[in-house]
Amino acid sequence: xxxxxxxxxxxxxxxxxxxxxxxxxxxxxxxxxxxxxxxxxxxxxxxxxxxxxxxxxxxxxxxxxxxxxxxxxxxxxxxxxxxxxxxxxxxxxxxxxxxxxxxxx
Numbered sequence: 776x777x778x779x780x781x782x783x784x785x786x787x788x789x790x791x792x793x794x795x796x797x798x799x800x801x802x803x804x805x806x807x808x809x810x811x812x813x814x815x816x817x818x819x820x821x822x823x824x825x826x827x828x829x830x831x832x833x834x835x836x837x838x839x840x841x842x843x844x845x846x847x848x849x850x851x852x853x854x855x856x857x858x859x860x861x862x863x864x865x866x867x868x869x870x871x872x873x874x875x876x877x878x879x880x
Contacts, residue, residue: 785813794823794832800847802826805855810848 781803783789795817797803803824804810814833817824823832826847833840869875 781813785816792822794825796825798827800826800844801851801854804848804851806852807845807848810851811845814844814848 784792784795795803795813800810800814803813803826814824825832829840829843833844
């Protein structure tokens with residue numbers, strides 16, 4: 776709801792729409808909770824949810840989709856944590872080299 780481009784759609788500030796189309800589940804949120812909240816809000820409001828690599832919209836009553844969606848959301852959170860870890864490690868390395876914030880010394 777707080778994402779600048781997606782939030783207005785989720786908050787129904789942009790008017791009625793039939794659903795969301797995303798490149799992947801990781802575009803719907805940055806962690807498991809964010810993805811699941813977005814996905815289940817769409818389901819509860821009767822909107823379609825379509826992601827790349829999936830044949831047609833995700834089905835709220837399809838047991839395969841019901842299991843696949845949280846697994847992809849979990850992958851999203853794992854990716855976020857890996858990015859955060861890489862950034863943290865890069866900061867430690869550049870500070871140790873005497874280059875705070877990655878600027879030339």
